[in-house]
Amino acid sequence: DFIEHYQTQQMLQRVETCLLHLEVHNLDLHQVVVLCYTYSLYDGMIYVYTRGMNDYATPLQELLRLLRAAISNGTGRLSDNDQLLGYKLLVYISCCLAGRAY
Numbered sequence: 063d064f065i066e067h068y069q070t071q072q073m074l075q076r077v078e079t080c081l082l083h084l085e086v087h088n089l090d091l092h093q094v095v096v097l098c099y100t101y102s103l104y105d106g107m108i109y110v111y112t113r114g115m116n117d118y119a120t121p122l123q124e125l126l127r128l129l130r131a132a133i134s135n136g137t138g139r140l141s142d143n144d145q146l147l148g149y150k151l152l153v154y155i156s157c158c159l160a161g162r163a164y
Contacts, residue, residue, distance in 0.1 A: 064077075064080075074103060078098075078103040081094065081110070086110055089110075094106065095110055098110065104121075105150065105164075107121055108121045108154055112163070118158055125151050129144065
């Protein structure tokens with residue numbers, strides 16, 4: 063299987079890039095969503111939810127939950143990955159409000 067191959071090779075950024083170019087309805091959505099959550103592939107997760115399930119609220123809720131958890135960890139400083147997540151959230155919200163695809 064395509065995803066399992068790249069998963070064993072630890073090349074998941076390539077899987078995410080490929081996901082963004084594939085027809086979502088041809089994929090095992092559960093497998094892809096679990097993969098995206100497990101490896102923090104946020105663009106892939108947003109793509110699957112919005113294009114595959116026509117669900118724009120769940121990615122926002124889940125990513126806000128992750129960011130809220132990072133903020134409340136008590137260190138007072140966000141990691142680079144947490145900052146990247148925040149930037150992706152801002153772009154996603156902007157696209158949703160403007161009626162554009164993410």
